[in-house]
Structure formats: C-alpha cells, structure tokens
Amino acid sequence: MEKTDILTGHDLTAWGHDPGPQFPALLERANTLLEKGGTPETIRAELASAIPPKPEQFALLPKGSIPFHENITPADEDEEVNLAKVREAMLAVMQTPTVIGGAIMPDACPAGPVGTIPVGGVVAAHNAIHPGMHSADICCSLMMSDLGDADPKTVLDAAASVTHFGPGGRPQGQRFTVSLDLLDAFRDNPFLNSKKTVQLAQEQMGTQGDGNHFLFVGVSRQTGRTVMVTHHGSRGPGAKLYKAGMEVAERFRRRHSPQALKQNAWIPADSEEGQAYWEALQLIRKWTKTNHHSIHQATTEAAGATSRERFWNEHNFVFKRGDVYLHGKGATPAWSGFAPDADPHGRTLIPLNMAEPVLVVRGRDSADSWGFSPHGAGRNWSRTEHMRRLGTTTPTEALAAETKGLDVRFHSGKVDASELPSSYKPAAAVEAQIEAFDLAEIVDRIDPYGCIMAGEMPRFFRKRKSRD
Structure with a gap:
C-alpha cells in the first residue's frame, strides 16, 4: 500500500465526518497518528467514535393515509373550485410526518402554495409545533x-x-x-x-x-x-416571533425531514426550543x-x-389537548375551557x-x-x-x-x-x-x-x- 503523506478534509468527509468547526482538531489528531506510524485504516477506526449519530429521519406519510374531515358543503361552481383547491392543500399537509388528523371549516379557502394549511384549516400534530400552521398573524x-x-x-x-x-x-x-413585566418576559x-x-x-x-x-x-x-x-x-411582535420560529423549524426540517414542505416545518414540542417557543406563544397571546x-x-x-x-377568543393559534397540539388557521376553538x-x-x-x-x-x-x-x-x-x-x-x-x-x-x-x-x-x-x-x-x-x-x-x- 502506498504511504500516505498527509490526511485532508476530503479523507475525513469520505470516512463519514461532516464538515464543521471540529475539522481542524480532527485533522491534527489524524495526522499526529499518521506521523506515529498509523495507517489510514487504523486512524479511520480510531476516529470513528467522533462521528455523531445520524439524526433521526422522518419520512413523508403516504398521501391519503391521514384523513381530514370536511365540514363544508359547496353550493355552486365557485365553491366547488374553491373546495377542490382546499382539498389539494390539505392532502399535502396531511403528509407531514407529525400530523395525526385535520379538518376544514365552512369558511375554508386556500392560503398559499399547495401544501400550505388553508384558512379555515385545523391540523392535529403529535409532539410538534408548526409555526407555519398558525401563520405570521399569530x-x-x-x-x-x-x-x-x-x-x-x-x-x-x-x-x-x-x-x-x-x-x-x-x-x-x-x-x-x-407592562414592564411583560416587556421583561419578552x-x-x-x-x-x-x-x-x-x-x-x-x-x-x-x-x-x-x-x-x-x-x-x-x-x-x-x-x-x-x-x-x-x-x-x-402585529409586528407576532410577525417577528413567526419569523424566528420558522428559522428554528427549518433547521430541524433540513436535518430530520428534508422531504417535508418548508411551510410545514416543525419544532419538537418536548425540545428546549419547543418549550421556549410555546412560552413565547403565550406571551404573544398576552400582548395581543x-x-x-x-x-x-x-x-x-x-x-x-x-x-x-x-x-375574547383567538382563531390563529396553537392549542394543547392532552398530548396533541391543535393548530387552528382561521379556526375558532369551540370547546369549554380552551x-x-x-x-x-x-x-x-x-x-x-x-x-x-x-x-x-x-x-x-x-x-x-x-x-x-x-x-x-x-x-x-x-x-x-x-x-x-x-x-x-x-x-x-x-x-x-x-x-x-x-x-x-x-x-x-x-x-x-x-x-x-x-x-x-x-x-x-x-x-x-x-x-x-x-x-x-x-x-x-x-x-x-x-x-x-x-x-x-x-x-x-x-x-x-x-x-x-
């Protein structure tokens, strides 16, 4: 086997290490081992413990596998066309890995590209808060x-x-x-x-x-x-929270579910970020x-x-019932003590x-x-x-x-x-x-x-x- 003079970042990448700030230290360690007579095979084995486990992956759910209820009756051609667009949007939303059910209201209408929760839409999710499903107008x-x-x-x-x-x-x-207390909480x-x-x-x-x-x-x-x-x-405070929430949710989506639509990215509710976002929602609710x-x-x-x-009551928000997170986009909570x-x-x-x-x-x-x-x-x-x-x-x-x-x-x-x-x-x-x-x-x-x-x-x- 031809002797290797120096190991590079390309070698680390080929061995499964993701590029990042840890690379310089890994390269120094690898080349120190090389100078001491190590071979690429033995060095690769020794550095394997530094490879973090692959992030858990969440695949899209099969189209049509998660049902949603239609609480709407079209009365004319315009309403038929509108309902068809809403159905198309909800079918895509229901493929999001966290989703366990949904519904549309009589006032349902599209709210963006296909796969965006429609106005008059309700989405139930497990252990997930989807900023895009309460929209910027939190x-x-x-x-x-x-x-x-x-x-x-x-x-x-x-x-x-x-x-x-x-x-x-x-x-x-x-x-x-x-309130100064509210501003301090912000x-x-x-x-x-x-x-x-x-x-x-x-x-x-x-x-x-x-x-x-x-x-x-x-x-x-x-x-x-x-x-x-x-x-x-x-208003502005809610729009800023929405933007910050979507940025965190997008980082999670890229790591764990790149096939999921960007507008349906989520923050795991039991994560540190999820708990902070839930608290932020309650503070924005108090401000509103x-x-x-x-x-x-x-x-x-x-x-x-x-x-x-x-x-008062809200209709663009996230509610929690048991361990289910209910996202209402233009939908009013209709149970006692919501x-x-x-x-x-x-x-x-x-x-x-x-x-x-x-x-x-x-x-x-x-x-x-x-x-x-x-x-x-x-x-x-x-x-x-x-x-x-x-x-x-x-x-x-x-x-x-x-x-x-x-x-x-x-x-x-x-x-x-x-x-x-x-x-x-x-x-x-x-x-x-x-x-x-x-x-x-x-x-x-x-x-x-x-x-x-x-x-x-x-x-x-x-x-x-x-x-x-």
Whole structure:
C-alpha cells in the first residue's frame, strides 16, 4: 500500500465526518497518528467514535393515509373550485410526518402554495409545533365589550379618535403603556428578546394593522345593548416571533425531514426550543389580549360609557389537548375551557362581513372538527379576482350599494374593495353550515351599526408587510 503523506478534509468527509468547526482538531489528531506510524485504516477506526449519530429521519406519510374531515358543503361552481383547491392543500399537509388528523371549516379557502394549511384549516400534530400552521398573524383574535345603552354613533366616533390602523405604530407621546413585566418576559425569552421585537411591542400597542382587521359597533338582538367588537392579531411582535420560529423549524426540517414542505416545518414540542417557543406563544397571546383591551378601554372612556362585560377568543393559534397540539388557521376553538381566560359561559365570536351580524356562539366540541368552529365567512376567490368581478363598478359605488344605512369608515380615506361583503362567502350559507355540521350553537347576533377598517393602503406598505 502506498504511504500516505498527509490526511485532508476530503479523507475525513469520505470516512463519514461532516464538515464543521471540529475539522481542524480532527485533522491534527489524524495526522499526529499518521506521523506515529498509523495507517489510514487504523486512524479511520480510531476516529470513528467522533462521528455523531445520524439524526433521526422522518419520512413523508403516504398521501391519503391521514384523513381530514370536511365540514363544508359547496353550493355552486365557485365553491366547488374553491373546495377542490382546499382539498389539494390539505392532502399535502396531511403528509407531514407529525400530523395525526385535520379538518376544514365552512369558511375554508386556500392560503398559499399547495401544501400550505388553508384558512379555515385545523391540523392535529403529535409532539410538534408548526409555526407555519398558525401563520405570521399569530393570535388573530376578537374581543367584545357590552357597552349598555351607549349611543352607537358616539361609540364609533370615540373609537375613531382612539384606534390606529395602517402601517407602523403610535408616535412618541401617543403610545399606550405596556407592562414592564411583560416587556421583561419578552427579554427573557430567546424567541422574543431582540431589540426590534421589544421596540415593536411598545410602539404597536393600541394598533390594529390592515387587511380584514376591524372595529365594529352594533346592537345585540338578545339584550338591545350596544356592543363593540375588535378584530386583529399580534402585529409586528407576532410577525417577528413567526419569523424566528420558522428559522428554528427549518433547521430541524433540513436535518430530520428534508422531504417535508418548508411551510410545514416543525419544532419538537418536548425540545428546549419547543418549550421556549410555546412560552413565547403565550406571551404573544398576552400582548395581543392587552392590545384589544387597551383599545376597548380607551374607547369606552372616550365615549363616556361603561363596559358591562368583555370577553375574547383567538382563531390563529396553537392549542394543547392532552398530548396533541391543535393548530387552528382561521379556526375558532369551540370547546369549554380552551384557555384559562376563556369566557366562562363558553361563548366565542364569529364575524361574517361588515353588513352582517357578528355571531355570538357556544361551541359544540365536535369530533369531526377536532373541537373547532369557523372564524368567519371566508372567500371563494382571491382579492384580485373580486376586483375583476366588480367590473366597471367603483369601490365607492359598491360600498354604497352593499352597506346601505351603515356607517362604514376607512382609516386611510380610501375604500378597500377587497373587504366589501361581496368578496366573502354568503353569510346565510356559512350560518347554515355551522348548524348543519353541529359546530356551534348561535346564541346571539350583534347587528351592525357601522365599522372602521384600514382601507386601501399605500403600495409601499403592502410591499413592506410582505417582507416581514
């Protein structure tokens, strides 16, 4: 055998060592053994103990092997096309190695490339948290305040003076206070401790963002009292957590399941990272609830009203039942005690569109929905397609025709046609399917007086948001 003069990194790689910071020390050790008369064979055997065990591999599940329940009935061709796309997405999601089941709600619609959990989707997983399955708008949620006999217009005017829609946060001097304990908890969590995340938590308290987020004022059919409802998520802090979570999940996916789709990467729940991420989710949930509460309280005070009761629920989140992690993307938990601060009467909120009532429901904990109900009306087509279908009708004309008699305001001053009632599935059909699939009991309807939404945002803001 020809004598080897020196061993290189190529030799180590050929022997099964992965390149990395340990290579220089290994090479020095290998060549020291070589100088002492060792052969490549004996040196390879001696260094074998330094090769770490191969990471456990998780193969994709066979397509169709994990079922998901369809709690949806298409009524026309548009809904058939929409459902076909949702099915295609869920079939791919169900191949993720951690998944043990799933469901789709009456408001289901696609939310990205094939294999992305759809809006109105529920995915149950074992020992895994999938950041992509709660999406960047973590803890998108609703809060309701009963304001008694307050005048609805007075409340809406007060809300307009208080709330903040659109890009960024509140300017210095107009910010809402954030608990120092909460900010300290952010700083103690590895997923939330960046300077930018803490800064956003301070700046964006009391803000609602854009898109389908709203502030709604109406009247309860059951009590005749004025009610305010807000809808928004965790804004910048949640987006930062999502990004950090996806980075960790992607590192795990590359090591353990490279065939899994990137959007379905996961963090093992029992790992150190998984426990830290779970805690971060709870902190973001606390921040978001405080955000809702701050807007409600400031509006109540500005309107000279009194809040009789207030409750809330999220619909973009991860919940734990036993050892199962339930991911709801635009799906509302519908079982009693889904969170320690859930409404003691088991009520949650389901909005439909700006011209229809907000439903107050009590969940049925249906097995076929993994205990969830829908979060709204959903869409049968994209925002772009809706604009095309309006044809020559202007957004202002469509708004006047579709919301006659209502006080609808857009913070930007420009109508967002993609949020008009006609862009959503028919409210009556969604209500009927909630009842037909026994997803929830409708206990009250909050009939609309009016609402505030962000409105059409400048293009630079939409581009910036897509990069967050």
